[in-house]
Amino acid sequence: MKVFVQIPCLNEEETLPSVINSIPREIPGVDEVEILVIDDGSTDRTVEIARELGVTHFVRHARNMGLARSFADGVDYALRNGADIVVNTDGDNQYPQARIPELVQPIIHGRAEIVVADRQTGKIEHFSRFKKIMQRFGSWVVNKAAGTDLPDAASGFRAYSKESLIRLNVVTRFSYTMETIIQAGYKRLAITSVPVETNPKTRESRLFKNIWQHMLLSGSAITRAYLMYRPYIVFASLGVILAVAALIPFVRYLVLVALDVQGDHLQSLLIGAILATGSLLSFALGVIADLTRINRSLSEDALEYLKIQRYGD
Numbered sequence: 001m002k003v004f005v006q007i008p009c010l011n012e013e014e015t016l017p018s019v020i021n022s023i024p025r026e027i028p029g030v031d032e033v034e035i036l037v038i039d040d041g042s043t044d045r046t047v048e049i050a051r052e053l054g055v056t057h058f059v060r061h062a063r064n065m066g067l068a069r070s071f072a073d074g075v076d077y078a079l080r081n082g083a084d085i086v087v088n089t090d091g092d093n094q095y096p097q098a099r100i101p102e103l104v105q106p107i108i109h110g111r112a113e114i115v116v117a118d119r120q121t122g123k124i125e126h127f128s129r130f131k132k133i134m135q136r137f138g139s140w141v142v143n144k145a146a147g148t149d150l151p152d153a154a155s156g157f158r159a160y161s162k163e164s165l166i167r168l169n170v171v172t173r174f175s176y177t178m179e180t181i182i183q184a185g186y187k188r189l190a191i192t193s194v195p196v197e198t199n200p201k202t203r204e205s206r207l208f209k210n211i212w213q214h215m216l217l218s219g220s221a222i223t224r225a226y227l228m229y230r231p232y233i234v235f236a237s238l239g240v241i242l243a244v245a246a247l248i249p250f251v252r253y254l255v256l257v258a259l260d261v262q263g264d265h266l267q268s269l270l271i272g273a274i275l276a277t278g279s280l281l282s283f284a285l286g287v288i289a290d291l292t293r294i295n296r297s298l299s300e301d302a303l304e305y306l307k308i309q310r311y312g313d
Contacts, residue, residue, distance in 0.1 A: 001029060003104060004057070004078035005087045005097075006036040008070040012091030013044040019089065020053045022097040029108040034081070037091075038074045040064050046091070057081070067156075068179075072170045079165060079311040087159045095157040099196045103159045112192040113164040114184055116150055117157035119198050138218060142178055145226045146185025150193050153181055154218070157196065164189050166307045169300060171228075172221045182225040231293055235286030239279045246275035 005023050009016060016037075025033050036057040037050045041064035050058070059073050071088060078086045085104050089095045095117065106112035121127055121135045135154060142153035154177055160168075168183050170176045184191055227234060249272035256265050 001084050001108065002032040002034065002082050003027060003030050003085045003087060003100075004034045004036050004081070004083040005089060005100065006038055006071075006074040006078060007089055007091050008038045008040055008067060008074065009042055009046045009050075009091035010040045010064060011042045011044045011046060013042075013046050013049050015093040016046060016049055016091055017053060018093045019091060019097060020050065020055065022093075023089075024098065024100055027101045027104060030085075030104070034078075034083075036074055036078055038070045040066070040070045066173050068170050068172050068176045071176045075160075075165050079162060079307075082312075084162050085159055086162075086165060089157055094198050094201070096196050096199060099194070100159075102194050102196075103157070106192050106194070107159055107161045112190045113161045114180075114189055114191045115159045116152065116181070116191065116193045117155050118150070118152040118193045118195045119155050119157070120195055121152060124198060134215060138178075138215075138222075141222060142181055145222060145230070146182045148181060148185050148191050150181065150191065152193065153178065162311070166304055166311065167300075169303065172224065175218070175221060178218060178221050179225045182222070182229065186229040227289070228296065229293065231289030232286050235282050235289060239282035239286065242275050242279035242282060246272045246279060248272075249275070 007016070007019055012019075020035060023033070023035060027033060034057055035055050036059065037047065037055050039047050039058060039060045041061050047058065047060070057077065059070075059077050061070070061073075065073075074088070075086055085107055087100055087103060089097055089100075099117070103115050103117060106115050121132055124132075127135070135152070139150060139153040143149055146153075156175075156177055158177075164184065167187055167189065168180050170179060172179050181191065249268040253265050253268040253272070256268070
């Protein structure tokens with residue numbers, strides 16, 4: 001059993017030593033623990049410091065490619081080098097690496113294929129009240145979309161089994177965290193969580209400029225992932241809403257005609273016709289999107305087979 005701990009880094013020369021030194025080198029049920037540093041276009045001594053600390057596995061980007069691409073490239077490297085479990089942490093030392101053994105145990109014992117650390121965001125002092133509310137709301141939205149029950153869906157401290165990584169595909173450019181959970185829920189992968197306490201804050205996030213940008217990008221990623229795997233729910237719901245809305249002006253027209261109210265009331269018929277057309281278009285788009293989903297599922301099955309050939313059985 002081999003575990004790869006991957007650390008996405010962007011100019012983390014100050015905090016990287018604390019991260020690397022706190023990663024357990026021995027884990028019950030694990031034969032080898034390897035550390036992989038993903039240099040996402042760093043301009044400081046991140047790579048040199050990692051080498052000095054004994055790291056031998058690296059993925060390097062000539063320029064900043066973003067967290068999602070760093071995660072995907074790290075996973076590819078880890079699986080090509082025999083990883084059975086991939087743990088993702090962060091170079092800013094926000095996560096307690098000492099809890100990695102607890103993070104991987106559900107996978108080792110076959111109880112889960114993905115384990116997400118619950119940061120217990122309600123207890124994080126540097127999170128504002130608004131941010132805590134948004135974190136809970138975001139997790140609720142993801143859980144509804146994925147059919148899961150994770151208290152902290154945005155946490156990047158997580159462990160994946162090799163089998164789950166072969167079945168998952170990252171297509172977003174912002175962050176993989178939301179997308180992989182929605183995919184995992186759709187593909188019926190077993191997911192669980194482990195409560196942890198985060199380390200003191202070392203710097204501001206480099207993934208987004210402010211909470212509003214984070215909300216916008218996260219919402220976009222969730223919507224895109226949901227449309228990819230459950231488009232019929234979205235378009236069918238929209239079609240029903242528009243159909244019900246179309247009934248209102250039609251009923252109004254019939255009532256006014258029955259009461260013999262002056263006027264031809266064509267505006268009611270026009271509005272009703274527009275809403276009814278929108279409803280029909282929504283249902284039609286739902287059928288097309290669902291056929292596209294089926295085609296995507298077949299493509300992913302073929303991609304899964306190729307991954308098995310690439311990474312081994």
